[in-house]
Amino acid sequence: MANFAPFSPIFIFQLLGTIFCATVYLKKQYGENDLYIESWGKTNCSLNGIDIASLGIGRPCEEWPDLATIFCDGKILEAVNYWGERTLFMRDSKHFVDRPLLKDAKKVVEEFKTIFEVTEWNKFMVSEMSEAQVDKLAKFVKQNFGMADEALIEHVPEDWVESPSNFKKIKDKKLGKWATELNKMWKEMSKKMPKDMDKNGNQRHSLIYLSNPFFVSGGRFREFRYWDSYWMARGLIASGMTKSVKHMCQNFAEMINRFGFVPAGGRIYYNKRSQPPFLTFLVYDYFAATGDTEFLKEIMPTLEKELNFWQTNRSIQTKVNGKTKTFYQYRADTKLPRSEAFRQDVELVKDIADPMEKAKIWHEIASASESGWDFSSRWIRKDESDKENPWKLKNLMTTKIVPVDLNALICGSFEKMAHLYLQIGNKDKSREYHAKYQVFLADFESLFYKKEHDIWYDFNLKSGALNEAYYGSSTVPLFTRCYDTFDFGTAQRMFDRMEQLDKDNKLISHPFGVPASMIDSSQQWDFPNIMPPSQHMLIEGLRRSKDKKMEDKALEFAQKWVSANFKLYQSKQNCGRKMWEKITANGGKPGKGGEYNVQMHFGWTIGILLDFLVTFGTKLKLDDADGVNCEQKQMEPEPVIFPNELSDFRSQRLTEAQKNVEEINKSQKYWKAGIYEPLAMLTKEEFKKLLGVPMEKKIGPKNLQLKSVDDHHITQRDAKDLPDEFDVRQKWPECAGIISTIAQQGICGSCWAVASASTLSDRICIARLKKGKKSDKNDPKSHVSAQFTLEFSERPPIYGGCKGSLPNLAWNLYRRQVVSGTNYEMYDGCRPYTVGGFPAKPNRLDVHTKDEKSWKTKRPTCKKECVKKWIKTQYANQAIPEESFYKEMQSMPRVTETVLWEKKNWENEMMREIMANGSITAIYELYKDFSYLMENDKSQIYMHSTDESEGGHAVKIIGWGQDKIGNEFVKYWLIVNSWGKEWGMDGMFKIRRGVDECKIESWQITFGTPVV
Structure with missing residues (x-):
């Protein structure tokens, strides 16, 4: 490990320990002074x-x-x-x-x-x-x-062979060789229980004990996963490994006899939820491959026990055509955060006050996880008021959905139980389950089938109607045979519907396969991801439809998906030589979205590919296309030695940062990356807290009185009258001290407020100077308060304060009132910058309110947020006089005209505005490499070298210029950041100009005219 200069552990703790309870923060600032710490409680x-x-x-x-x-x-x-x-x-x-x-x-x-x-x-x-x-x-x-x-013991399955006989069916030589390589991966995924575990419960693991060897899904899933195992079994059967499949069935039978159901995975923290019940299908496929009637006799009672669990614990009654009927839904038996996603679950509900409401959301999350579709817009109530982010996990409503795929599985299980009982000679039981199948088939059709569309949909209990949107689940009834199998046109009509959807909005014509849905929600079970289980069930449903045309479509889709995965496997970049959990329909690259990174060496992908290679082996073939170009970051291996103290943690983080620096410097020539330690020490979540501009463009109220480009009746003019270089500080040197003020925003998404307040401070100084008045940089009244901006700007839903906002809301505030603050080095003025907790819903200030009593009732409390030095300097031990705060607010200039530009290629007009009136506020998309832009070399000009976006950031533009880099003249903007003087060029940086780098010229430009 690299050696780094020693750094005070206390400093690092203070740097990193920013997410404290308010009581800790206040005690640190004020001691036990009850004047400033009111009765908060722990x-x-x-x-x-x-x-x-x-x-x-x-x-x-x-x-x-x-x-x-x-x-x-x-x-x-x-x-x-x-x-x-x-x-x-x-x-x-x-x-x-x-x-x-x-x-x-x-x-x-x-x-x-x-x-x-x-x-x-x-x-x-x-x-x-x-x-x-x-x-x-x-x-x-x-x-x-x-x-x-x-933790687990490596195991080579007893029935594994290097060249399975089934692979002889694969005619294409490249595919045959590939199948052999995939077959070797079974040895990597096969595991046995640790030696210190036994069936009596003696263990030191979160693992659930299994008597037989088993297969892990891969990646972060270091245990068996219930429904994943079904598709792994399909591949194992293709590899001739039926004994391994029998062990799988026996392990699941153990789970059912122990818990009444199969947990979602082989860990104790999964013991309150299952996954789609595929065991009956698994046993059916095993029997079809082996004819093992003795095992069938042994396991049939266990299959019944699992079905009874779903009938007893996951059933729900609803009326269809006036009759009450029974169906099934995902409804986990827990209302707590998931252990395996504890931080995400707690973070999700942090803004909800009622503990029971938190528990309801955790219940919906666990229930969605039980579905296997974790997560998807299928389960989310769409927020129609939010055009940018309508699919929020807070709005999960899994238990209000009756899912078509689960009910199709239960339906298909009834039919398969009837068939399996017949195979062992139990005709009574066979007739019983056949009758159940017939009754439920009719009920299923009456609820889920939309005759006008010839397809099946989920049923929404809340609306009392079908959710008429395509999901991969819509095709599951074809796979489970939960339809009238004597109606040979069913598959054709369903496919016709999919073709119609494709004409309206691309679905089946994507080059790499059919996506899980047509909705891009950022969740993994939505567009653009192709999820292997959905792909397999669609193709198998078409193949077994007894319709020649649909059988040909099954081959077409199988060819498309197999080729896509082969090309990805052949890639010479990081994504090559691996099998991925999911791929994208439009790019053929490893999938994206969801709550964890896409996983590799994934069992269900391997299983389905081997199944297809054998099933369609005589007809599949490959073209000569190269592997897919992709850049997929590898999962970091688990460190052999974990950090012991904070100094060790620091060393690890800096080593990781150095690797990133080297990659960035290899990828571009415009700037040299370096390590800025305070940023390198931040976790990913903490760094994102610096980025206070939501990626949604429209988050605020619609009544903002800001003028646009069109309101100004100006058009983009040429640059003949504009100089090659300009710096606001040089044109108005008397204001240079104020303009050069570098803020340190702290771990708070306040950049929108800090940049806006700083821009207005500059423009006030310049406006005063034009009237012959000078401003003193040490006078609080020369600085607009970023703290006041942070507290009192209108807050859009879920945003505001340290959670982020847009500068246009700050400038809308400045039309009403302004208050002085601090230059970030002193604690003067009525609202110094002290990042702390803010009221959830700050009251809007009214500048016409003059009486002391009314003022106190309208203002949010400040006592818990201000710093000790400021309070002592201003008021000693007196109570804070509200009247002085009010008077200072009245004495500061307000803005009569606020302007918002959102237009591409507006570079020249931005320059003219800066030349005429001073700094402007801009926002841009910040990419991951930006945190390494800190080398203090004024010839460097930033351009993003990665496509990994972190969020939006607000800054102040104070000028422009151009530098020669190599043989190229590169234009730039000169920008003031809010990450302290030690970062970048003494707190500033340059970014490419004229090419809308990171959307800095088109996203949002704001400024205003102060009245002095």
Whole structure:
């Protein structure tokens, strides 16, 4: 590991420990002065202020009480998730709960209680841990937890052979060789339980014990996954590995006999939810491949037990044509954050006050996870008022949906149970299940089938109607045979509907396959991703339809998807030689979206490909196209040694940053990347908090009185009258001290407020200068308050304050009132910049309110947010006089004309405005490489070298110019940032001009005219 200069652990803790409870922040600032710290009480920030026990919700993992305290809920899980990414290099929540214990669970829990002096769990506040305690937490994890990736024992399946006989059906030589390579991957995915586990429950793992070898899905999924296993089994059968498939069936039977159902995966934290019930289909396919009637007799009662679970625990009654009928839905038995996604689940509901409302959302999340479609717009109530981001996970309504695919699975299971019972000679049971199938088939048709569209849809309990949108689930009834199989036109009519959808909005004509949906929601089970299970069920449904034309379509789709995966596998870049969890329909690259990165070496993709290669082997062929060009970042291997203290953490982060710097410098010539340590130390979530401009363009109220380009009746003019270089500081040197002020916004998405306040401060100074008045940079009244802007600007839904906003809302505020603040180096003026907590809904100030009493009722409280030095300087131990605040606000100039430009190629007019009146506010899209733009070389000009966007950022433009880089003259904007003087060119940077780099010339330009 590289050596870096020593840095104070206390400094690093202060740098990183910005996400504290307000009580900690206030105590640090004021001590125990009750004048400024009102009675807040202690809040457990690690769970957003709620105590799970107080919700009256049953706890998970009851069968493993000692392990539950570590892996399922409790302070250890909370502490590691709250502090883990900083001190433990934790990849994600799942990585921690997959790590094995090095001691018995009871000893680990007792050791935690001893180290942190825990006498009562509910009194231990994770978020108030000191830097010394965080160091102890790191040591505790290091001493008590092993390697997640090394917990299982490697295993070569007994029935694996290098050249399965079925592969002889594959005529294309390249595909035949590829099948052999894919077949080798079964050895990598086959595992056995650790030696220190047994069926009596003696274990130091979150794993659920299995008697037989099993297959992990791959990537972050270091355990069996229920419905993934079905498609892996299809591939295993293609590889002739029927004994491995039998072990799979036996393992699932163990789960059912133990829990009543098959958990979603082989971990104890999955014990409150299942996944789509494919075991009956799995046994059916195993029997079709082997004719093993003895095993069939043995497992049939277990298959019934699983179906009974769904009938008892996941059924729901609804009226169809006036008759009450029974159907099935996903409805997990938990209302707690998922252990494997603990941080995401807690973060999602942080703005919701009611604990029971949080629990409802967690229930919907777990239920969506049970569906296997985690997540998709299928389960989300669309927010019609939000045009940019209408598919929010907060609006999940999984339990209000009756899903067509689950009910088609139950329907198909009834039919297959009838067939399997007949094979073992139990005619009574066969007739019983055939009758169930016939009844349910009719019910199914009456609820889910849209005759006018000739396709099936989900049913929405809330609206009482079908959700008439295409999803891959719409084709599942064709796969499960939950339709009148004597109607040979069913598949053709369904396909006709898909062709019609394709004409309206591309669906089946994508070059690499059929996407999971036609909605781009940013979730993984939506466009543009092709999800292998949906692809397989569509193709198999068409193939078995007994319609020659549809059988040809099945071959066409199989050819398309197999070719896409082969080309990706052949890529010479990072995505090559691997099998991916999902690919994109429009690009043929590894999929995207969802709550985790796309996973590789994925079992269901391998299984389905092998199934297709054997099934269509005589007809599939490859063209000579090259591999897909892609740049896919590899998952970092689990570190052999985890950081012990914060100094170790620092060293790891800087080593990682150095690798990124080297990659950036190789990729472009315009600027030289370097490491700015305060940014390198931030976690990804913390860095995103710096970016205070939402990617949605329209988030604010519609009544903003800002003038546009059209309102000004101006057109883009040429640049003949414009100089090659210009700097506001040089034209108005008397204002240079104010213009050059460099803010440090802190871990807060306040850039929109800071940039706007700074721009207005410059323009006030320049406007005063034009009238012969000079401004003193040390006078608070020379600086517009960014804090005031942050607190009092109108807040759009879910945004505002440190959560981010747009500068146009700040300039809309400046039309009404302005207040002085600070130049970021002194604490003067009525609203110095002190990033802290802000009121959830700040009251709008009224400048016409003059009486003291009315003022107090309208203003948001400031006592908890201001800094000690300012209070002592201004008022000593007196109460804060509201009248002085009001008078200062009245004395500051307001803006009579506020302007918003959102137009491409407006470079020349931006330059003219800067020349005439001073700085302007701009926002741009910030890419990942921007955090490394810190080399203090004024000849460097930024251009993004990666397509990995982090969010939006607001800055102040103060001039322009051009530099020669190599043999090329490159134009640039001169910009003031808000990340402190140590970053970039003493807090500033240059970015390419005239090419709309990062949308800086087209996204949003704002400014105004102050009246002085």
